[in-house]
Amino acid sequence: MAKLNFGGVEENVVTREEYPLDKAQQTLKDEVVAVIGYGVQGPGQALNLKDNGISVIVGQRQNSKSWDKAVADGFVPGETLFEIEEALQKGTIICYLLSDAAQIEYWPLVKENLTAGKALYFSHGFGITFNDQTSIVPPENVDVFLVAPKGSGTSLRRMFLQNRGLNSSYAIFQDATGKAFDRVVSLGIAIGSGYLFETDFQKEVYSDLTGERGTLMGAIQGIFAAQYEVLRKKGHSPSEAFNETVEELTQSLMPLVAENGMDWMYANCSTTAQRGALDWWKRFRDATAPIFEELYDSVATGKEAGYSIESNSKPDYRVDLDAELAELRDSEMWQAGKTVRSLRPENN
Ligand SMILES: NC(=O)c1ccc[n+]([C@@H]2O[C@H](COP(=O)([O-])OP(=O)(O)OC[C@H]3O[C@@H](n4cnc5c(N)ncnc54)[C@H](O)[C@@H]3O)[C@@H](O)[C@H]2O)c1
Ligand SMILES: CC(C)(O)[C@@H](O)C(=O)O
Ligand SMILES: [Mg+2]
Ligand SMILES: [Mg+2]
Incomplete structure (x- = not known):
């Protein structure tokens, strides 16, 4: 090995x-x-x-x-x-x-x-x-x-x-x-x-449950929604808000992060963007760190496992799950995303 x-x-x-x-x-x-x-x-x-x-x-x-x-x-x-x-x-x-x-x-x-x-x-x-x-x-x-x-x-x-x-x-x-x-x-x-x-088994499940509730799925949707809603409230159009929140991230910037890391993605953006990102990232880290601490504790005490077992053991668990997914799908942000995706040249 x-x-x-x-x-x-x-x-x-x-x-x-x-x-x-x-x-x-x-x-x-x-x-x-x-x-x-x-x-x-x-x-x-x-x-x-x-x-x-x-x-x-x-x-x-x-x-x-x-x-x-x-x-x-x-x-x-x-x-x-x-x-x-x-x-x-x-x-x-x-x-x-x-x-x-x-x-x-x-x-x-x-x-x-x-x-x-x-x-x-x-x-x-x-x-x-x-x-x-x-x-x-x-x-x-x-x-x-x-x-x-x-x-x-x-x-x-x-x-x-x-x-x-x-x-x-x-x-x-x-x-x-x-x-x-x-x-x-x-x-x-x-x-x-x-x-x-x-x-080991415990580390796998603690990290996995934290990750999917956190940056991989839960936190990312939360931060998308927060930024999108502020932009909309300040008078930006849905397409502008969606493009500056999601589309640019998935289509342009995350592939660069995947390829060579965050600093390299930053280095491929303007010095204006780099200045702002370097000034703000630690504030986002500090604002969310307490939520991640709470999340990890909820995982490690078995509470998250309990919630998951309780809700997914119901005979009709799919009905509630589908309704919650529909709420996301039908939100203005993800409906705007649907139109944005349809406009990608490769989808035409
Ligand atoms: N989804 C992923 O990509 C992923 C990634 C890594 C690990 N895992 C793990 O892999 C395992 C399987 O995950 P998944 O996402 O494929 O599972 P899932 O939650 O989608 O369910 C998998 C299967 O379970 C069946 N099932 C659900 N309730 C049932 C019931 N009451 N009676 C009989 N069958 C029932 C479903 O029909 C389906 O065939 C889990 O331990 C999960 O944590 C999943
Ligand atoms: C794909 C994920 C989120 O990594 C997995 O952990 C799951 O539970 O489906
Ligand atoms: Mg998982
Ligand atoms: Mg996982």
């Missing part, structure tokens, strides 16, 4: 050079990887595994949209697509990719089928870390590990098809067979990870 320097701190990383695909294929050659759940990560991981020559089956409720999607994606009922219980019986590695809330409901069935020497794979530290709320406690004679892609399953698949790779974290919770490291790293490479960085 390579030790790499990240801003002065050494960390363990597994790269494709060190652990190439043929080594992963060799490690997994006698395994049947059962992907349970075909939501967002399920399709991304299952299709990448299949295209990488791994023996993969999907377990999903029949008569569901996800079942139909698996069929449309090339999984064949009775051959590579089964009801959850049958897939659990056939799999030697169980990739537990139901929603974190649904994992609670199906746990007794999964546990029943975890015979000695099998492996239980997660893409999140949620179920194990918050087992006081999930009751997910695996038997001692199976391997338990995670590979958590740091991005959407949709991106995992798209980047795979573009010959790129999303980075993932990996962690081993339990090594019953002595093969856990090879198994987890092989799966990480075979699902299409660019490289794998080491973590």
Whole structure:
């Protein structure tokens, strides 16, 4: 395993050079990887595994949209697509990719089928870390590990098809067979990870829940809305407010940050912009830091897990979720965005 320097701190990383695909294929050659759940990560991981020559089956409720999607994606009922219980019986590695809330409901069935020497794979530290709320406690004679892609399953698949790779974290919770490291790293490479960085279950879930509630999803929408609303209140048009808040960021500036970092993006803007950004960023940091502290505490005390379990375990959770998403979609800002996107030349 390579030790790499990240801003002065050494960390363990597994790269494709060190652990190439043929080594992963060799490690997994006698395994049947059962992907349970075909939501967002399920399709991304299952299709990448299949295209990488791994023996993969999907377990999903029949008569569901996800079942139909698996069929449309090339999984064949009775051959590579089964009801959850049958897939659990056939799999030697169980990739537990139901929603974190649904994992609670199906746990007794999964546990029943975890015979000695099998492996239980997660893409999140949620179920194990918050087992006081999930009751997910695996038997001692199976391997338990995670590979958590740091991005959407949709991106995992798209980047795979573009010959790129999303980075993932990996962690081993339990090594019953002595093969856990090879198994987890092989799966990480075979699902299409660019490289794998080491973590543990608790750190993965604390950082992941903080990130998605924070800068990646929650905070970014909050800061977009705040700036957009001020610009509108001061008399700017929706297109002007949207372009100065979102469109320029996603289309012009974030690709530059992705390529070479924030200072390089700054350096490619005017000295006027650089002066202003350098003067203001610390004020935004200081204003939001207390909210991030509160958020982290809410994650670490298990409150966020509790909220998520409570709301996503309701039989009609999708109805409320869809209504909340519609509120965002129908807001003036995102409706303005729809028109702005339609005007991109590549969309014409
Ligand atoms: N979405 C991502 O991009 C992403 C990224 C990294 C890790 N993860 C983790 O991967 C795992 C799967 O995430 P996801 O986003 O694909 O899941 P999801 O929340 O979209 O749900 C996945 C599947 O669970 C099924 N499901 C939901 N409720 C059910 C129920 N009551 N009974 C049976 N099936 C039910 C859905 O039909 C779907 O097939 C989670 O642990 C998640 O935290 C997700
Ligand atoms: C894609 C994300 C936000 O990184 C993932 O953590 C999720 O829960 O979907
Ligand atoms: Mg997450
Ligand atoms: Mg995440």
